[in-house]
Amino acid sequence: MAKMTMVQAINLALKQEMEKDDRVIVLGEDVGRDGGVFRVTDGLIDQFGEDRSLDTPLAEAAIVGMSIGMAVYGLRPVCEMQFSGFSYLAFHQIECHVARLRMRSQGMCQVPMVIRAPYGGGIRALEHHSESREAYYAHTPGLKMVIPSGPRNARALLVSAIRDPDPVIFYEPKFLYRAFREEVPEEEETMPLGKPQKVREGKDLTLISYGAMMRATLEAAEALKEEDGVETEVIDLLTISPLDHGLLTESVEKTGRAVIVHEAPRSFGPGAEIVARLVEKSFFYLEAPIARVTGFDVHIPLFSREKMYLPGKERIIRAARKVLNT
Amino acid sequence: MPRKKLDLSLTVEHLSILNEKGELDKDLEPDIPEDLLLKLYRFMVLGRKFDERLISLQRQGRIGTFAPISGQEASQLGAVAPLQASDWFVPSFRETAAEIWRGRSMESVILAFGGYSDGALVGKEGEEEEPKNNMPVAVPVSSQIPHAVGIGWGMKYRKKEDVVMTFFGDGGTSEGDFHEGMNFAGVYQCPVVFVCQNNQWAISVPRKKQTRSETLAQKALAYGMPGIQVDGNDVLAVYSAAKEAVERARKGDGPSMIECVTYRLQMHTTADDPKRYRKEEEVEEWKKRDPIKRFQKYLKDKGLLSDEKIEELDGKIQEEIKSAVERAEKLMKDFTDPLQMFDHAYAELPPYLKEQREELAEEIEATGQKAQGKKEEKEEE
Numbered sequence: 001m002a003k004m005t006m007v008q009a010i011n012l013a014l015k016q017e018m019e020k021d022d023r024v025i026v027l028g029e030d031v032g033r034d035g036g037v038f039r040v041t042d043g044l045i046d047q048f049g050e051d052r053s054l055d056t057p058l059a060e061a062a063i064v065g066m067s068i069g070m071a072v073y074g075l076r077p078v079c080e081m082q083f084s085g086f087s088y089l090a091f092h093q094i095e096c097h098v099a100r101l102r103m104r105s106q107g108m109c110q111v112p113m114v115i116r117a118p119y120g121g122g123i124r125a126l127e128h129h130s131e132s133r134e135a136y137y138a139h140t141p142g143l144k145m146v147i148p149s150g151p152r153n154a155r156a157l158l159v160s161a162i163r164d165p166d167p168v169i170f171y172e173p174k175f176l177y178r179a180f181r182e183e184v185p186e187e188e189e190t191m192p193l194g195k196p197q198k199v200r201e202g203k204d205l206t207l208i209s210y211g212a213m214m215r216a217t218l219e220a221a222e223a224l225k226e227e228d229g230v231e232t233e234v235i236d237l238l239t240i241s242p243l244d245h246g247l248l249t250e251s252v253e254k255t256g257r258a259v260i261v262h263e264a265p266r267s268f269g270p271g272a273e274i275v276a277r278l279v280e281k282s283f284f285y286l287e288a289p290i291a292r293v294t295g296f297d298v299h300i301p302l303f304s305r306e307k308m309y310l311p312g313k314e315r316i317i318r319a320a321r322k323v324l325n326t
Numbered sequence: 327m328p329r330k331k332l333d334l335s336l337t338v339e340h341l342s343i344l345n346e347k348g349e350l351d352k353d354l355e356p357d358i359p360e361d362l363l364l365k366l367y368r369f370m371v372l373g374r375k376f377d378e379r380l381i382s383l384q385r386q387g388r389i390g391t392f393a394p395i396s397g398q399e400a401s402q403l404g405a406v407a408p409l410q411a412s413d414w415f416v417p418s419f420r421e422t423a424a425e426i427w428r429g430r431s432m433e434s435v436i437l438a439f440g441g442y443s444d445g446a447l448v449g450k451e452g453e454e455e456e457p458k459n460n461m462p463v464a465v466p467v468s469s470q471i472p473h474a475v476g477i478g479w480g481m482k483y484r485k486k487e488d489v490v491m492t493f494f495g496d497g498g499t500s501e502g503d504f505h506e507g508m509n510f511a512g513v514y515q516c517p518v519v520f521v522c523q524n525n526q527w528a529i530s531v532p533r534k535k536q537t538r539s540e541t542l543a544q545k546a547l548a549y550g551m552p553g554i555q556v557d558g559n560d561v562l563a564v565y566s567a568a569k570e571a572v573e574r575a576r577k578g579d580g581p582s583m584i585e586c587v588t589y590r591l592q593m594h595t596t597a598d599d600p601k602r603y604r605k606e607e608e609v610e611e612w613k614k615r616d617p618i619k620r621f622q623k624y625l626k627d628k629g630l631l632s633d634e635k636i637e638e639l640d641g642k643i644q645e646e647i648k649s650a651v652e653r654a655e656k657l658m659k660d661f662t663d664p665l666q667m668f669d670h671a672y673a674e675l676p677p678y679l680k681e682q683r684e685e686l687a688e689e690i691e692a693t694g695q696k697a698q699g700k701k702e703e704k705e706e707e
Binding site: 025051054056057059061062064065066067068069070071072073074075077092093096097101102103104105106107108109110141142144164165166194242243244245246 | 414416443444446447455457461462464465466469471472473474475476477478479480481483490502503506507509510513514669670671672673676677678679
């Protein structure tokens with residue numbers, strides 16, 4: 001097994017799916033010759049040609065709209081929004097058509113497409129390049145919202161997303177693009193969409209997170225073990241929507257305590273939905289109020305202050321201790 | 327260095343073959359087989375009468391809001407007529423006659439405007455509905471245009487000799503999706519025919535307030551494709567321009583745009599009152615340019631139609647519409663299961679949606695409510 005960054009792992013997923021299936025087409029701004037601004041699509045144009053790796057004109061709505069047409073026609077487009085902060089220029093296409101065509105046509109038209117977009121802070125970027133707005137898409141019925149947390153699951157989830165009969169918004173934590181390497185098998189690997197994963201076993205507290213925040217969450221879990229002797233269970237959502245709460249309630253019914261971590265703003269964020277489900281399903285098992293460690297309800301500040309905006313290990317530990325001591 | 331004029335050789339033609347009096351320009355007369363001429367006439371009349379029927383159904387509260395097409399029969403039917411079944415059709419929401427031409431059942435239309443999404447699966451009487459190369463209606467203005475480009479791109483990628491035709495209005499040319507879609511089609515040379523139904527009004531905003539451009543067709547030139555303006559109430563002109571554009575696309579010579587100059591004789595939808603924003607005299611002027619009347623005269627002059635035949639055909643069409651309305655209203659009574667709303671949420675229903683479906687099922691069980699809308703109202707009457 002080769003050790004890969006997330007960029008390389010996503011590239012592997014695209015390359016292998018394109019080799020396997022000539023319906024898979026990659027399109028977006030600078031995804032061809034330049035290989036994408038993060039090099040995620042590097043080399044695809046050389047191997048598959050301009051017909052399968054399209055450098056599009058600069059127009060997000062048409063990139064998504066054209067992908068809809070391709071998907072309805074029987075292809076499997078994987079389009080890229082260069083930054084998730086630019087996906088709003090295609091928002092009406094996603095909301096009005098990507099999410100609705102199945103229902104509108106009662107299944108006669110299907111839209112098996114993937115919209116990839118790097119999201120999140122931590123890379124000292126310009127405005128519009130750092131936000132975390134997965135709630136927009138998770139709130140929209142008909143879409144699947146997937147966020148990987150490492151090279152290996154990024155690769156496996158993207159393969160599943162490409163093969164899925166429903167449209168998938170695939171947010172890539174750009175902070176993790178080159179942050180670490182993982183063993184990624186050369187042979188095919190998929191992961192089911194809609195299934196959170198338990199990544200650490202524990203009995204005292206449940207930490208729930210996803211995407212770029214998984215690293216800080218796991219570091220906090222380790223510190224809590226070392227410093228406080230607390231056994232923390234950690235769950236990686238992987239799919240934000242449709243949210244399967246089975247594993248979450250099971251865990252919280254065991255630990256009685258939960259902290260949810262995400263970098264998206266707190267109010268009406270994914271954490272709010274998770275808290276609601278835990279309260280609805282597992283209220284009588286709760287030993288303490290559930291805490292949320294999240295971005296604040298302001299726009300992520302320009303990069304000189306973004307570190308203090310983003311949840312980190314210390315903030316998670318503080319929240320966890322509070323919940324543990326209640 | 328003095329400024330110099332760039333010779334871009336950009337021109338926009340206007341085409342008219344059958345004028346408003348029904349007089350023919352013999353030199354431009356297209357060679358259309360008799361059966362196709364009669365089929366066009368039949369669908370134009372059907373389009374008009376179906377429109378009138380739907381407006382009356384809406385007024386009686388038997389269906390919901392509906393967008394009429396009256397006045398635009400020639401400009402949409404003349405456009406789709408050169409398409410083949412393997413070609414794709416991407417409508418907006420004011421192409422009912424063209425949709426029926428492309429195989430959508432009248433029942434499906436009535437059911438949709440009656441508030442039943444089930445209509446998407448209802449074919450003609452005795453026919454199982456199968457997926458056709460038609461997209462469903464798109465309500466957000468011009469948002470369907472990039473879809474046509476994607477379909478056209480797919481045809482080119484698959485090396486098919488097929489064509490995709492998409493429709494939008496004069497108001498739609500102000501939307502970003504129109505410009506983005508036209509631009510993409512030009513860049514990728516997709517086999518797309520863009521048909522603009524310039525019906526002079528975007529709800530209450532007249533064409534001249536929509537754009538300073540003298541024509542809408544000229545917008546095509548900016549995207550490197552030919553644009554032509556035609557008399558949209560002249561079915562021969564629309565057909566000729568469409569046939570040329572379809573053949574161009576089929577040969578691999580890329581996209582083109584047709585501006586059909588026509589008129590919306592009715593309201594934008596049954597929910598608005600055109601008297602608030604336009605003069606009745608204007609409507610009267612356009613009624614003189616009725617596309618059906620002049621085509622009728624042309625067919626009579628050709629000896630293909632007689633008063634007798636016209637009357638006979640009118641009767642047949644009314645019968646067809648009547649039985650479609652009856653069947654659709656019968657189907658409305660069958661489509662009573664509210665749980666149907668969950669049927670096409672995703673390819674496979676996720677666990678939490680199964681829970682929500684169960685929640686509604688329990689409510690129905692507990693309260694004895696079976697269906698909402700149509701059936702109950704009818705029973706109360």
